[in-house]
Amino acid sequence: MTTLLRQLIWKELYELARQPWVLAGAFLVPLYLLIVASTFVQRDAPIRVVVSHIEDEWDRNGYHIEALSRMEGIAPIFVRDAQEINLLMARHGATLALILNDEGRPTFVERSATQLERRLNFELAARIAGTMGGTKDWMAAALADYASKGGPALDLRHLSVMPGDDTQIFIPRFLAMITVFLASILTTRTMLRELESRTLPMLLTLPCSSWPLVLGAKLLFVLALTISVIAFLMLILQPMFGFYLRPGLVGFLTMHLVAAFGSCCIGLSLALLGRSTQAAYLSVSVYLIANLVLTGFISSLDDLPTTGGTLLRVFFPLTYLRPVTEGWVFFGDPVSWRSDDCIALAVHAVASLGILAVVAGYRRRQF
Amino acid sequence: MTESNNPIIAVSDLRKSYGRKMVIDVVRLTLAHGEKVLLWGPNASGKSTLLRLLAGVARPSGGRIVIDPDHRHSRRALLPQTGGLYDDLTVRQNLLILSRLHGRLPDDAPFLALLGDATDAHLDLRLGTLSGGMQRLLSIAALLSLRPGFLFLDEPFAGLDTPNRSLLERALNDFTADTGLLVITEHSHDGVAEGWRRIALRDGQIEAPT
Numbered sequence: 001m002t003t004l005l006r007q008l009i010w011k012e013l014y015e016l017a018r019q020p021w022v023l024a025g026a027f028l029v030p031l032y033l034l035i036v037a038s039t040f041v042q043r044d045a046p047i048r049v050v051v052s053h054i055e056d057e058w059d060r061n062g063y064h065i066e067a068l069s070r071m072e073g074i075a076p077i078f079v080r081d082a083q084e085i086n087l088l089m090a091r092h093g094a095t096l097a098l099i100l101n102d103e104g105r106p107t108f109v110e111r112s113a114t115q116l117e118r119r120l121n122f123e124l125a126a127r128i129a130g131t132m133g134g135t136k137d138w139m140a141a142a143l144a145d146y147a148s149k150g151g152p153a154l155d156l157r158h159l160s161v162m163p164g165d166d167t168q169i170f171i172p173r174f175l176a177m178i179t180v181f182l183a184s185i186l187t188t189r190t191m192l193r194e195l196e197s198r199t200l201p202m203l204l205t206l207p208c209s210s211w212p213l214v215l216g217a218k219l220l221f222v223l224a225l226t227i228s229v230i231a232f233l234m235l236i237l238q239p240m241f242g243f244y245l246r247p248g249l250v251g252f253l254t255m256h257l258v259a260a261f262g263s264c265c266i267g268l269s270l271a272l273l274g275r276s277t278q279a280a281y282l283s284v285s286v287y288l289i290a291n292l293v294l295t296g297f298i299s300s301l302d303d304l305p306t307t308g309g310t311l312l313r314v315f316f317p318l319t320y321l322r323p324v325t326e327g328w329v330f331f332g333d334p335v336s337w338r339s340d341d342c343i344a345l346a347v348h349a350v351a352s353l354g355i356l357a358v359v360a361g362y363r364r365r366q367f
Numbered sequence: 368m369t370e371s372n373n374p375i376i377a378v379s380d381l382r383k384s385y386g387r388k389m390v391i392d393v394v395r396l397t398l399a400h401g402e403k404v405l406l407w408g409p410n411a412s413g414k415s416t417l418l419r420l421l422a423g424v425a426r427p428s429g430g431r432i433v434i435d436p437d438h439r440h441s442r443r444a445l446l447p448q449t450g451g452l453y454d455d456l457t458v459r460q461n462l463l464i465l466s467r468l469h470g471r472l473p474d475d476a477p478f479l480a481l482l483g484d485a486t487d488a489h490l491d492l493r494l495g496t497l498s499g500g501m502q503r504l505l506s507i508a509a510l511l512s513l514r515p516g517f518l519f520l521d522e523p524f525a526g527l528d529t530p531n532r533s534l535l536e537r538a539l540n541d542f543t544a545d546t547g548l549l550v551i552t553e554h555s556h557d558g559v560a561e562g563w564r565r566i567a568l569r570d571g572q573i574e575a576p577t
Binding site for chain 1: 385419422423424425426428440442443444445446447449450451452453454455456460463464465467468469470
């Protein structure tokens with residue numbers, strides 16, 4: 001059975017290799033969209049920077065840090081690009097600026113010189129971001145932790161920004177979207193190909209073959225391809241957008257794998273349910289558009305009634321994968337396996353597998 | 368006659384329904400090693416469904432299909448009425464996939480016997496670009512070259528001209544002579560040579576042995 005599984009995965013790879021435009025498309029189209037769309041966003045979206053007032057000063061172990069936690073009474077400063085933010089930070093003598101978007105999620109801009117400083121700044125920023133609006137104890141803990149790592153002197157100022165959108169916000173959202181979209185579309189395509197060419201009987205008559213084995217091979221192949229594309233994009237993003245690989249990459253990729261698994265199951269289910277190729281592709285398109293519209297990917301759904309909003313979001317993995325991805329890319333938040341988002345993604349994957357089992361059982365009875 | 372000596376497939380009370388529509392209702396049928404079986408009947412008589420059930424691809428709604436333990440691990444191959452191989456790949460690429468999946472090297476002899484007018488160049492063309500008859504012939508040739516123990520072909524002669532039909536008949540005769548069970552479907556038993564066991568189907572039931 002293991003041998004057959006390996007050969008079925010090899011078959012998928014062999015077929016893909018015979019269609020280089022599909023293989024190239026899987027890797028290059030997301031990259032192309034990422035570059036074009038993010039460049040467009042970066043150039044056109046104005047960024048509103050708000051500098052909050054100084055609330056307290058800390059001076060421990062030789063570090064001088066000005067920290068701000070209160071958000072009222074702030075004076076907005078408008079800038080149009082990252083260069084202006086840098087100038088603003090230079091004027092205020094800040095090496096690290098925390099920025100809040102309109103959803104209240106902070107990100108940061110830093111002007112440190114060394115990798116070590118970047119890392120330490122980032123960790124501190126993540127802690128501050130995670131406890132925004134809390135007591136001051138977090139700051140003491142953050143400083144103690146920072147000092148214990150022997151980092152260089154750090155001037156920290158807290159800026160807040162309310163952008164319409166920008167590259168930093170776009171990229172993690174896009175990565176989450178790629179995972180969900182690619183997994184769904186590729187599994188749908190590979191299954192429909194078998195149904196169109198009527199090769200499923202050939203696969204099912206193989207020694208030790210079965211429906212779960214054939215579907216499992218397709219799942220494993222698409223999962224491997226999707227994660228390869230995400231890893232490829234991460235590598236390209238590093239020099240292009242100034243991100244860098246940080247601890248927690250395995251956890252980050254694992255959650256993408258879980259989300260991709262759920263999407264693969266949904267894609268396979270829709271392909272098996274479709275009465276025709278066109279009907280199957282249409283249903284997948286509707287599912288993916290709903291993912292974009294109903295998960296807060298395009299615009300916030302905060303105005304929706306709580307129950308309605310929750311009901312709308314709960315069926316779509318993008319709802320949960322987006323915050324997980326943003327948390328890691330923005331702040332380096334390690335994936336917390338017990339967080340609501342991770343649990344929801346796992347539940348979604350299991351539920352999708354259940355749906356696939358029911359659909360495959362139905363389809364097999366109809367075969 | 369729906370009984371064979373030394374059966375390798377024994378069917379009893381086999382039923383297959385789609386919703387409330389019963390499409391197969393076979394009380395008893397046995398198929399023996401080395402047999403050439405023709406399932407024939409009009410459209411919608413259940414030939415293809417019975418073929419899929421015998422091949423183990425479709426799941427019965429009721430009843431049993433028992434395969435002789437000695438032949439349980441024999442290789443099976445099923446070619447549907449249309450398609451069956453990847454038409455955007457070449458014949459050679461399809462053959463490579465089949466041989467990898469079946470875990471055995473293809474046998475040249477039955478393959479070459481069915482080539483007919485096809486040349487080496489045809490083998491490097493995408494299957495979808497070949498004529499319907501040529502696609503059919505090469506698809507069957509690919510399956511025969513794997514020498515499966517059970518071969519199920521749904522209307523294998525459809526779309527073949529007279530020379531290619533004779534070519535296929537000879538190849539199928541050679542197949543059953545030294546391997547296992549061959550089951551095919553056709554609309555009629557006319558034109559099928561002697562030596563075939565003919566089973567007529569109507570409305571999903573075995574009508575009359577001929």
